[in-house]
Amino acid sequence: MLLGSLSTFGPLSMDLYLPGLTDLAGDLSVSASAAQLTITASLLGLAGGQFLGGSISDALGRRRPLLAGVALFAVTSLLCALAPNIWLLLAARTAQGMAGAVGIVIARAMVRDLVGGTEAARTYAMLILVTGLAPLLAPLVGGQLLHVTDWRGVFVVLAGLGIVLFAWALLRLPETLEPARRHTGGAHATGGAMAALLRDRAFVALALCIGLSFATLSVYLSGAVFLLEEIHGVSPQAFGLVLSVNGGLMIVTSQLSARLVRRVGPAPLLTSGLAVGAAGGAGLLVAVVAGIGLGLILPSLALVIASRGLINPNAQGLALADHPEAAGTASGMIGVVQFGLGAAVAPLAGVAGAENALPMALLITVMGAAALVLGLGVGSRSRTNVPGR
Secondary structure, eight states: OHHHHHTTHHHHHHHTTGGGHHHHHHHTTOOHHHHHHHHHHHHHHHHHHHHHHHHHHHHHOSHHHHHHHHHHHHHHHHHHHHOOSHHHHHHHHHHHHHHHHHHHHHHHHHHHHHOOHHHHHHHHHHHHHHHTHHHHHHHHHHHHHTTTSOHHHHHHHHHHHHHHHHHHHHHHOOOOSOGGGSOOSHHHHHHHHHHHHHHOHHHHHHHHHHHHHHHHHHHHHHHHHIIIIIITOOOHHHHHHHHHHHHHHHHHHHHHHHHHHHHHOHHHHHHHHHHHHHHHHHHHHHHHHHTOOHHHHHHHHHHHHHTHHHHHHHHHHHHHHTOGGGHHHHHHHHHHHHHHHHHHHGGGGGTTOTTOOHHHHHHHHHHHHHHHHHHHHHHTTTOOOOOOO
């Protein structure tokens, strides 16, 4: 439960304040596009913090860097609440993202410290039960918070959550990386670990699968509101219901993965998830090009999001299976790819304007197909059932 909660910093820092984005723009006297840059700043911080947090935790252990990151998340959340202009807010959001990334990357590495292979994939699937609730509930909670406070108050709430998680981790989280397994060679050792990971083609392919899956989610979150509300006239309440249902489906598929992974192994489940996601992307593209409407659009989006419950835990388990000696660095590199791709492609969903969903559909389709090709290559090498350390 604690590791899952630490992994929610990303969705919480992005989704909780989304309902107040319009008010933020008005309060700081900036355009809507400038206000949306606060999302990009957070994603960039999350990408950079993944690498730093993972490498540092391989050298110093998991507990101390994690506690420092959680404390910094609380502090930077307060700085966001106090920001007098958009430029200081963007700087604070970037720092907040970097701090939150430490919790995400170290939680993933701690799982690999304790278990490997099939058990790691199963544990990652269980973590999604917690992390999947964050993007599901955060916009709803954020909307309710705006009845009693403004966007600055939402960041104060994030600071409070950081303080609670810091106290929880301080009291309950043990060190999982023994001194004998830590890297002591500084930047040289980190560089060597990174080079070894980049030489592992399966690791690179799996990291890209995870990154493309997250990038698909980013495009979905950026473009779905225009596709459904602006083009097809869906009400904001119905749109929120669509987000909730799709998020719930992702949780269901992740728990299905946790039940099946011991029986069939992570690679077949990964391939199945990638195939489901690619099929959903193809359906969405057909619906947008042919003008078929919500009857095909909604099921296609559901397939795209539900597939992540099969893709992420199994890809993470397989990617870290062969690298227990550099779990932090490996986890960080996965995070850089994940959030870096998300930050790069999310703005592209709206390049043709609010009335044109073709860029969104093309992005989701192409990324889903690319991830499937990469996953099939990994599956052919039979990277399954790798034992723990």
